[in-house]
Amino acid sequence: MTDKLEVTERLFDLYHCVHRLVNTTMAEEGVSLARSKFLFYLSSLGPCRCADIASALGFSPRTVTEAIDGLERDGMVVREPDPEDRRAKIISITDRGRVALDAALEPRHRTIEALFSALDECERTELFRLLGRLRDKASEIDENRHSLAA
Incomplete structure (x- = not known):
């Protein structure tokens, strides 16, 4: 029987490993995973204010401003006055x-x-289902925590 803590540690380890791997391969092409989130958001939803990006991505306004500063220096984004x-x-x-x-x-x-080639379609489907259940439970715990604090 596998302990819940062991499963959690394995999940965290996998997350960090995949994050590092994906970030490295993307950065070799010139855009890190973090920077790509900002570019993808702007590409998908169009022009917006830093506050909108911070709210949508769950980052602090300062983090967004610093990231946008770097992207602007590299010519990947442009800032223009807000007419409103x-x-x-x-x-x-x-x-x-x-x-x-x-x-x-x-x-x-x-x-x-390449990573998911380790699993067949049935295993990917089951993993997706199980991760969804864990995500739903995490959301429930978070909502309960917030309602108790209010």
Whole structure:
């Protein structure tokens, strides 16, 4: 019988290993996993303010501002005045940012394909189901924790 703590440690270990592997393969193409999240968001939803990005991705405003600063320096995003709020800026992905994102997504997909080739379709389906159950339980625990604190 496998202890719950052992399973949790194995899950954390897998997460960190996959994160490192995917990040490394993407960074070799010029865009880290973290930077790709910002570019993907801007590519999918279009121009928006830093506060919108922070809220959508669950990052602190400072983290978003620092990331956008770096992406702007590299020519992957551009800041323009917000016509509705002169204190704010609208962030947009540039053509260079789109090219970099597309280039980084290919090794990401290749790495994920290689990783999941260890499982057959039935095993992937079962893993997906089990991870969903754990995610649902984690959400329930989190909601209960928040309602008790309120």
